[in-house]
């Protein structure tokens with residue numbers, strides 16, 4: 001028996017209202033001098049260790065919602081709080097992963113991650129920073145490519161660098177906008193698993209936009225389903241009734257998986273418009 005088994009485990013209490021989106025509305029001006037309401041009175045809370053997916057038809061305002069939580073856009077009315085504090089601008093407590101990798105081409109894999117670590121851990125020693133960088137390169141299995149430049153690695157590897165870069169700054173929340181959307185099917189599956197493995201060991205709040213219902217079910221605790229825009233609302237929130245860690249094959253063998261899947265697909269179908 002390992003000695004650690006005698007150590008009493010302190011139950012971790014996760015803040016159920018870590019992220020609070022309250023009555024959030026977002027409008028944009030129209031060329032005619034009016035305004036168009038994109039998001040209409042959105043209310044949502046996210047737990048400190050919860051993985052949320054957001055699905056909805058193209059143009060309904062998913063990215064706009066994510067950008068407001070990131071602090072890149074301001075709500076027209078309503079607010080978003082993170083850990084009790086109102087979000088007014090971007091901060092290192094929230095990191096984003098985009099569909100397109102946004103790496104600096106003149107820096108190596110290590111250099112790209114190092115830049116973010118230097119920016120956030122200003123007072124850490126060189127050795128500490130190097131350790132953080134190496135740990136995260138290793139976490140996404142890129143140690144062999146640490147000295148390569150972005151144009152020398154594949155799309156999947158670039159996305160792993162983007163994920164390692166976001167995680168290396170130890171954010172309280174990870175915001176991902178279709179992070180696997182640009183990848184081929186096999187790479188996408190591998191990276192979904194890798195991200196889920198990392199999240200299962202280092203739980204944090206995640207908000208991920210996806211168009212893929214299977215991805216949402218495999219990865220998230222709840223699926224936020226948005227109605228079509230303009231004036232998009234949260235139509236329904238679907239609980240995903242599977243414990244972590246998850247195994248894709250076991251999920252597919254369960255009847256509940258298809259119930260959840262059909263429920264989500266029926267929701268999307270209901271809001272389908274022919275020009276989608």
Ligand SMILES: Nc1ncnc2c1ncn2[C@@H]1O[C@H](COP(=O)(O)OP(=O)(O)OP(=O)(O)O)[C@@H](O)[C@H]1O
Nearest residue numbers: 028029038056057058059060061062063064065229
């Ligand atoms: N800066 C802006 N000014 C005016 N309108 C905008 C602006 N940004 C987004 N919009 C509009 O807001 C709506 C929602 O856009 P958003 O990108 O959030 O949708 P989405 O659900 O993420 O779409 P997709 O799934 O296609 O990425 C769209 O009609 C878009 O044209």
